[in-house]
Amino acid sequence: MALFALLLIVPSLLEPPHATYSARPVVPFDTAEGKLLALRPLGDLMERDIDDLARSLEYRLGVDVTLLPPLPIPPEARDPATGHVVADRLLNWMFATRPDDAWRYVAVTSDPLQTGDAHSLYGYANAVDHVAVLTTFHFEAGLHSTDRLERALARDKLARAAVHEMAHTLGLDHCEHDLCLMQRVIPLDRLDTRTSLCHDCIQRLDRALATPNDPWREQLDLGDSFFHRRYYTRALHHYDLAKALLTPHDDPRALSQVENRIGASLLSMQIVAEGEQNIRRAIDLDPAAPQPHYNLAIVYAYAGERALAQEELERGMALDQDPVSRHGFAGRFLLDILDDPDAAAAHLRAYAAAGGDSPYLLEALDTLSRPGAVLFTHGEVEVIHATW
Ligand SMILES: [Zn+2]
Ligand SMILES: [Zn+2]
CATH class of the missing domain: 3.40.390.10 (Collagenase (Catalytic Domain))
Structure with a gap:
């Protein structure tokens, strides 16, 4: 301890007095x-x-x-x-x-x-x-x-x-x-x-x-915060601002993210035809991004095209590296939109096993897993017997 104190104090005593002082506070x-x-x-x-x-x-x-x-x-x-x-x-x-x-x-x-x-x-x-x-x-x-x-x-x-x-x-x-x-x-x-x-x-x-401010990214984040609160008009406003800050020469993945969010906002406001155009643009700009495929699956489901919806869901899942995102979306989509609780339960279990923690999805899984329900997992069928 004493040694450290010595090392700290002695050099400062040996330093020459400061010749100049900055007028501004030192940040x-x-x-x-x-x-x-x-x-x-x-x-x-x-x-x-x-x-x-x-x-x-x-x-x-x-x-x-x-x-x-x-x-x-x-x-x-x-x-x-x-x-x-x-x-x-x-x-x-x-x-x-x-x-x-x-x-x-x-x-x-x-x-x-x-x-x-x-x-x-x-x-x-x-x-x-x-x-x-x-x-x-x-x-x-x-x-x-x-x-x-x-x-x-x-x-x-x-x-x-x-x-x-x-x-x-x-x-x-x-x-x-x-x-x-x-x-x-x-x-x-x-x-x-x-x-x-x-x-x-x-x-x-x-x-x-x-880190320098990144205006388009900030508008995107603001839009996301409004989107998660279901203020879709305000979300759309910020996504439009983000789009205006990008040029066609910017990273196509960034452009794709913005197009996909504009599409998702329009879908959430039931403006389906216009939203579909943005989502398809997002896929063209970044074919490897899973989210636009998920959103296109929703478009097909709204149109009653179950087979196409299922196909887009699988396309998105194949591109999605994150098991929580993959099974979370599939579980919610199959449960709430395609109304297929058996298929949803398998994904929700995989979601929970991967560490997913959305209370809504875990509660849905709990309901589906009650004794007497029939659950399917990938490649096999598992029957939970009634215990009452
Ligand atoms: Zn600390
Ligand atoms: Zn704190």
Whole structure:
């Protein structure tokens, strides 16, 4: 221990004094251009704390922060019984109202945040939707203190919590390293200089921040988030924007992904003929992609062409390397669209065996597997005997 301390201290004592100092704060990350974080105060907050948080995030992450006008906490984010702010509801509201030009969107509130099983949160983030919320609730005593040092310490805690949530929106997961800022649980009295990003997390964050923005990919991701919420019109809007950002010279696989998603959105809105054109274009652009074949199977099923639907399903499955995706789609398609529960059950079992975890599909499998049901597996027939 002493040896390490010596190695650390002696060279710095031998260094000549610095001749120049940079006027700008030293940003630890090599952040690419155009990363605009939109910060939204919600409810009762002190302007000076929010200003300080904005500056602090610019300094700590090297991103541009724009402060949005404050808004009241949306009523739909509250639990009607308790009146408490439910973090995932608030994130849903934020996602639906996010500013178009925001690269990341973070809200700050002074209300306590809760989710289903957690009641003392500093913040909550959705990595896919790129939104996060923070609360000043646990730091209020310090933020309102008349002691300058106490206030500074409380603001530092808030900024650390903000970096943790921002890192989630950049794809970082929780970290097992002791004293890392990305630990799942950090005691309030340890959320200070003793708790910083570990070396691995700094590397991950640096990679994420240094990656240049990829506008078409961002529009695609936004479209996907709307699509999964079944907001098909808004999904289509973002897929169209993604398409407009690509040229015919771009990677045909990228063009195929966009065409396929436009087709899937149109199909979901029951605009089948137009959707089919996009899906066929997606297949022409990237014949090796399984998803457009799956969607074409749906088109055939809608038209009552069962044999062709089955053929496209098999074509897609033969191209699909991922057993969870392959059997998950086949199970759902056979169950919900072709109405063939026996064939669906075999795929759902393969799906579960491969580690698929969709509650909807596992529940369907459970129902189909009740004693008395007849199940088929590939190449053989298996009969489950009734036990009652
Ligand atoms: Zn976390
Ligand atoms: Zn870490």
